[in-house]
Amino acid sequence: MLLWMGILGMAVPNFDVLIVGAGPAGSSAAKAAALKGVEVALVEEHPRVGEPEHCAGLIHERDLKNLGGYPERLVEARVREVKLVVGSRAELWLKQDFTVLDRRGFDEFLALEAVKAGAKLYTGWRAEGMEANGGGLREPVKVKVKDVSGGGGDSYVASKMVVGADGFKCGVGRWFGIKPEMELATCIQSWVKPNPLSSSRVMEVYLGREYAPGGYAWIVPSSNDTAKIGLGVRGVREPAIAYWRRLLERWKGLEVERVIGHCVPLSGPLERTYGDGFLLAGDAAGQVVPSSGAGIATSITCGGIAGEVAAEYVMGNLDEEEGLSRYERLWRARLGGKFQACLEIRRLLESVEPGEVEAIRDAFGHIGTLDFSPTKLLGPAVKLLVKRRSLIRLLPLLFKARRHGFF
Template sequence: MDDYDVAVVGGGPIGCFVAERLASKGMHIAVFEEHQNIGEPVHCAGIVTQRVFAITNCPSETSEKIVQNTISGAVIHSPTGTNLVIGGDKTHGLVIKRQLFDEHLAEKAKKAGARLSLQTKVISAKKRHNHVESTIQHNRHHMTFCCKLLIGADGAHSQIRDTFRFPKPQETLQGIGAELSDTALDPQFVHIFVGHKIAPGFFAWIIPTNLKGTSARIGLCIGKHSNHTLQYYFTTLLQQPLLHGTTIIRRFGGTIPVGPLKKTVADHIMLVGDAAAQVKPTSGGGLYPGLLCAAHCSTIADEAFQIGHFNEKFLQRYHIRWTKDLGRELSLGMRFRNIFSKFSDAQFNKYLEKLNTKKTIDVINTYGDIDYPSRLILPLIKAMPSLLSLTPSMLKHTIK
């Protein structure tokens, strides 16, 4: 039986970032990843900001290899086909090679001293008096290990979350996507499609993935009350004129948990990333919020080892810290999502038409932030007071 200080379940970027930070403190760290390769399968649309590289201390020479393209604006397509064009003034997002980014963080974790086991699945875990005892399966062989702290970074369908009966995310979105070649896009603009005929309850996207606009990553998510299958809506997306004559290189899919958990720690247990639904409800982006929460997770885990306290009361400091940083943002995002998901196509058309003025577009360009979309709410309402009829409850929470 192997013993570890900390066992991290999930070898994605969130889990590896936690592992690297703790291993660098001299702890005995194990990371268990059920898939064969780091970064596979890819589920991510792959747009981030520079904050992702800053928080992970990614060297510029490495980030330059990871970044495929820069995005300065977006074209939002209404159900009637009219467009709202925003941005174009500066870099608002970076398109990344997600697998390369994941591999970079995994390599950093290994160099720091973490043990990374691929094709290894945790099949059971039980709390004992002062530790957690878990059984893993690797190549059909079962092994048991003990750890003082078990960190669940095992994604949207977290086994650790379910095993220890944490609350579930408020909602789980279903997504589908593909990598395309032979596109003819403006490389600096993403395209967003809203409406019940293409992505009910969420939106669809086209993201140029190179500087020439000749390749793209496309996808969509749908809410729980959709009338058709994911494949039906994906076919509708592929029929967009922008995608005529393109070639599908690879397909992918996945789920996105939204609505953060009210509880993310228990005795000897912590949850982080998608396992804790630390995901932006408005966009489905989980990389930056997950990494930010992972930093708090590793800090509190380190403090727990310094004093030898692994009970829920002490580990609750992690929950308090990450909710202080992101709780309001995610809560507001969920409120907006609940409004947005109930929009009719007529409402989408109405509000996109209202937003299509120089004054409001200037506000969006000035205050819009991929990582903190709520920062746009108050400036936008000041520029467009009629939004108050849509968001009175949100405004109350925004100004608190």
């Protein structure tokens, strides 16, 4: 059980930094700001951090190592091979190292780390709007919060700085006049048993209009006997749940334990993720890998940067000319190239016609990894162009994937 703190009935509490949303971005921002010594409030609308779960909990091993330590108990499975099914005629096997996390437990772990650093966590409270301060720079704003846990009542929190980590709806950004233009994928995920995969070290990804138009489908091991099956779609006429039902028909005798739905932004980061008195991080800023919808690692990284910059801002330590733009400069220097490359990768993959799939399989099916050197790329690339000259447009994809990954 994580720390719960009530607001109702209190005099308007004042904080240096208010963070809305206790997902990976928000908790990371809260921890980073608290470690700087400022007063931090982390507000989460759900009664329990991590609920409902919003993704498969899949993270590349290299990203997980870069993020630091985590309890081993949060690992559900370790994937070492990916079976990529393209259309109805081609399969590629890729040697890639992923970790499947207990996403609910992982979010709780991150929030508890923020609390240990000194942040105050308020669960069951939804931030609904703000009142302008009418004052000068770094003057507190009043944010209205509503008790959604059943206790009833509204209250206010005052803060000099607000970090919006409240998901794709970008509520905080809208308070401050941001009009987010995001291309969203509608996602459905289910937990099923028994696990239909051949091994808990294998995951499967399905590309093609017949599976998930405008997106892809996945089956990820959750344990030896359970799995997560889901998909994300864009630009479709049918509800996403209809595609999910058809996907499940590929496996017989599955028991569906639960199903969730959510949306993921796939158009890359917002043009602007800061303004007077606010920063945006995670899904709220569009900081999601466009080619895969992955967002855990990028949210933690950008959230950490947001927390540090927010703290420096309220302490008056930022260069007056640069100000809060420092946040955008730092995260773009760290991840801007990856976001742009993966957006181009996604668009290139979406341009592949069914008749071109087999040529790709024949050229690259034997390599077994996406992390290969230019010398290994040369032979398959020539073979690919001999068979299908139209695929010359995909060559930049291979080099971008090698440099930035696609997940």
